[in-house]
Amino acid sequence: MTYENRDIIVDVSDIKFCVGPCNSKKEELEPIIINNNYIYIFKPNDGGRYKEYIYKLDNNHSIILKNARMCCSCNSRYLEFIEENYIEGIIKDGEIIRQKLKI
Numbered sequence: 001m002t003y004e005n006r007d008i009i010v011d012v013s014d015i016k017f018c019v020g021p022c023n024s025k026k027e028e029l030e031p032i033i034i035n036n037n038y039i040y041i042f043k044p045n046d047g048g049r050y051k052e053y054i055y056k057l058d059n060n061h062s063i064i065l066k067n068a069r070m071c072c073s074c075n076s077r078y079l080e081f082i083e084e085n086y087i088e089g090i091i092k093d094g095e096i097i098r099q100k101l102k103i
């Protein structure tokens with residue numbers, strides 16, 4: 001974990017469960033194979049990692065999750081909140097994630 005400009009930056013590459021605000025800490029299941037392609041359950045479905053998710057904690061601080069994978073519902077929730085600019089929701093989720101990941 002590093003701090004930069006008062007943001008909390010966490011590399012979550014090693015975390016096997018969804019790092020989003022859902023209450024599941026179950027490890028991601030093995031991918032299914034369709035036509036020789038591996039389809040992963042979490043997003044991104046190709047098994048890669050998103051560069052970062054940024055959750056505001058308040059007006060001056062954010063928590064930045066680097067190299068993250070999330071379950072489908074946490075990922076769509078994040079994208080919806082960003083699209084609707086629903087800051088209050090993002091802040092709440094950021095707080096939940098801090099507790100979930102013990103940051």
Ligand SMILES: [Zn+2]
Pocket residue numbers: 018019020021022023024070071072073074075
């Ligand atoms: Zn989730």
